Amino acid sequence: MAVEGAVASRSGLRSALPLLAPAYLWLTVAIFLPLSAMVFFSFMTDLPLSGKPWAFTLGNYAAFFSQSLYLTLLLASLRLGLEVTLWCVVIGYPAAYVLAKVLKGRSREAIFLLVILPFWSNGLVRIFSWAMVLREGGILDTALNAVLPFKINIDLMYSYPAVIIGLVHSYVPYMVLTCYLTLQAIDDSLIEAGRSLGASRLQVLKRVIIPLSMPGLVAGAALIFVPVVGSFMEPRILGGRTGTFYGTVIEDQFVAVFNWPLGAALSFILLAVVLVILAIASPVLRRAA
Amino acid sequence: MAGVQVSNVSRSFGAHKALDNVSIDFADGGFYALLGPSGSGKTTLLRQIAGFDFPDSGRISIGGESVERVPVEKRRIGMVFQNYALFPNMSVADNVAFGLSVRGEAKAVIAAEVQRALDLVQLGKLGGRRPHQLSGGQRQRVALARAIVTKPRVLLLDEPLGALDKALRVDMQIELKRIQREIGITTIFVTHDQEEALTMSDRIGILRDGRLVQEGPPEEIYDRPKSEFAATFLGDANIFRGDSTGNGIRLPDGTAIAAGVGAALAAGAKASCAVRPERIRIATDGGASDATNANMLKGQVSKRIFAGNNSTYFVERAGQTLKVIVQNTGADRLAEGQNVVLRWSPESTVLIAAS
Numbered sequence: 182m183a184v185e186g187a188v189a190s191r192s193g194l195r196s197a198l199p200l201l202a203p204a205y206l207w208l209t210v211a212i213f214l215p216l217s218a219m220v221f222f223s224f225m226t227d228l229p230l231s232g233k234p235w236a237f238t239l240g241n242y243a244a245f246f247s248q249s250l251y252l253t254l255l256l257a258s259l260r261l262g263l264e265v266t267l268w269c270v271v272i273g274y275p276a277a278y279v280l281a282k283v284l285k286g287r288s289r290e291a292i293f294l295l296v297i298l299p300f301w302s303n304g305l306v307r308i309f310s311w312a313m314v315l316r317e318g319g320i321l322d323t324a325l326n327a328v329l330p331f332k333i334n335i336d337l338m339y340s341y342p343a344v345i346i347g348l349v350h351s352y353v354p355y356m357v358l359t360c361y362l363t364l365q366a367i368d369d370s371l372i373e374a375g376r377s378l379g380a381s382r383l384q385v386l387k388r389v390i391i392p393l394s395m396p397g398l399v400a401g402a403a404l405i406f407v408p409v410v411g412s413f414m415e416p417r418i419l420g421g422r423t424g425t426f427y428g429t430v431i432e433d434q435f436v437a438v439f440n441w442p443l444g445a446a447l448s449f450i451l452l453a454v455v456l457v458i459l460a461i462a463s464p465v466l467r468r469a470a
Numbered sequence: 471m472a473g474v475q476v477s478n479v480s481r482s483f484g485a486h487k488a489l490d491n492v493s494i495d496f497a498d499g500g501f502y503a504l505l506g507p508s509g510s511g512k513t514t515l516l517r518q519i520a521g522f523d524f525p526d527s528g529r530i531s532i533g534g535e536s537v538e539r540v541p542v543e544k545r546r547i548g549m550v551f552q553n554y555a556l557f558p559n560m561s562v563a564d565n566v567a568f569g570l571s572v573r574g575e576a577k578a579v580i581a582a583e584v585q586r587a588l589d590l591v592q593l594g595k596l597g598g599r600r601p602h603q604l605s606g607g608q609r610q611r612v613a614l615a616r617a618i619v620t621k622p623r624v625l626l627l628d629e630p631l632g633a634l635d636k637a638l639r640v641d642m643q644i645e646l647k648r649i650q651r652e653i654g655i656t657t658i659f660v661t662h663d664q665e666e667a668l669t670m671s672d673r674i675g676i677l678r679d680g681r682l683v684q685e686g687p688p689e690e691i692y693d694r695p696k697s698e699f700a701a702t703f704l705g706d707a708n709i710f711r712g713d714s715t716g717n718g719i720r721l722p723d724g725t726a727i728a729a730g731v732g733a734a735l736a737a738g739a740k741a742s743c744a745v746r747p748e749r750i751r752i753a754t755d756g757g758a759s760d761a762t763n764a765n766m767l768k769g770q771v772s773k774r775i776f777a778g779n780n781s782t783y784f785v786e787r788a789g790q791t792l793k794v795i796v797q798n799t800g801a802d803r804l805a806e807g808q809n810v811v812l813r814w815s816p817e818s819t820v821l822i823a824a825s
Contacts, residue, residue: 370555374549378548378620
């Protein structure tokens with residue numbers, strides 16, 4: 182029996198190989214190799230371009246610890262990730278709930294389309310349209326002053342709130358989608374059962390629906406938190422001078438300063454920190470789920 | 471504990487009348503079955519009583535208190551759902567504790583009540599399990615324990631045994647009845663299974679197209695159905711259609727059938743007679759006629775189905791197929807194609823106004 186099983190699974194693996202190969206080949210070429218090169222770079226004194234001399238060093242990693250600026254920026258980025266994730270939960274979860282449990286048929290399709298629309302638009306276009314909305318004399322400023330009887334100046338451009346707004350707008354669809362999927366899988370009769378036992382809608386939400394949709398919340402949070410911590414486009418365009426974060430510093434190393442080894446080292450430190458955070462958070466979140 | 475009164479309740483969904491002026495009085499402590507085909511409105515009625523949906527018109531009261539605009543969570547009802555609806559994120563004990571815990575009862579009180587409820591449904595040792603670790607019958611019991619632990623005024627069951635296999639269903643019928651007797655709670659039970667309705671309930675309400683067709687004790691509905699629908703939906707019946715003679719009907723071919731039970735109808739009106747298959751005696755010769763077998767028809771056996779303890783004969787007679795059920799008493803069985811005489815008493819014949 183056991184032998185037969187092993188043979189069966191081996192032949193199963195062989196027949197599955199042609200199906201798995203393209204994905205793994207792609208991952209190897211597109212992610213693993215460049216990433217290995219980056220690991221290599223992060224231990225070099227300089228890029229081996231045009232015959233410049235170089236040597237191995239730990240200096241790039243040491244730089245992170247010797248200058249408090251990097252740690253400050255990393256903490257700011259983590260805070261940014263946390264805040265954006267929280268806003269995405271606050272905005273995305275109720276939307277997902279309404280989509281999954283309240284709306285039916287055509288209206289659900291229409292609202293769903295509106296939610297995933299940001300996915301279909303170019304990221305840069307999205308950010309520059311926010312710039313037009315948020316700047317002084319922009320759309321928001323003009324609209325509010327047209328309605329309000331007194332004069333106010335709304336200039337959110339180049340500020341921390343602008344960065345948050347842009348990032349939340351970009352990432353909220355992830356939260357809506359992951360939560361929608363888990364919420365839709367929750368049987369409506371569970372809600373009815375809860376209420377028949379005397380629980381208010383809020384109590385049912387707290388004790389039944391949120392615990393059952395925890396996997397969606399966790400998946401959404403992970404999908405949002407990780408890229409936001411490393412984000413640079415939104416902070417740079419919408420944040421201006423206040424938009425200096427860990428991600429923008431890494432980008433500078435690659436694009437402006439041309440110090441790839443430092444940029445690579447900073448990236449791997451970020452990766453390590455994020456992995457540690459997810460590792461610490463996952464048992465807690467799994468228990469909650 | 472309390473009785474439930476439903477008075478003139480109507481509910482429409484768009485153009486569809488799900489409930490059409492339904493009135494039923496569910497007495498305190500009784501076990502009621504709402505029986506009907508799918509789409510008859512039985513589940514809609516149960517949901518109105520539960521408070522998941524409100525009637526367009528009419529009144530619903532529980533224990534004399536008018537509740538038709540009171541939301542579910544304030545009605546103090548217990549409900550068991552068709553798919554059990556156990557909370558998958560909680561243990562069995564936490565499921566049962568839910569109703570008490572949202573009410574804010576003390577932990578010690580909750581633990582004691584939960585244990586008592588689980589003992590009542592004979593699952594006292596399984597409190598620590600998760601719902602997915604239980605069998606269908608066990609989930610059913612947990613759902614029941616969860617519904618009654620809050621001491622609701624009325625227990626509502628929505629086809630609770632529908633998902634169980636036949637043997638388990640019979641066990642659960644007996645079990646459910648025992649528990650209901652033990653706590654004496656008014657119970658309303660939706661089913662499309664006529665046998666379940668007959669064996670379990672004190673009273674049955676038959677619904678069709680949103681209307682209450684007939685309501686009463688199972689024996690009364692079975693022995694004295696008021697419509698062809700009630701006669702054929704609850705149990706099996708042979709229906710004869712003809713003109714009323716006042717105490718029976720005359721078939722189109724002139725044969726008279728005497729009816730000793732049922733509606734009083736003026737002679738000449740269109741009417742039907744219903745006869746239960748087990749009330750008809752089947753024989754190869756006529757025998758003597760007397761008051762207990764005054765109705766007689768001749769026919770030919772077209773088919774016999776042997777079911778062990780009884781046999782069902784299908785008898786062709788003037789273009790109509792009649793059903794006769796004969797207990798297996800060891801007597802000779804009749805062959806297909808045999809000419810037979812059917813006899814039954816007027817007392818077994820129910821006169822029904824044409825619908």
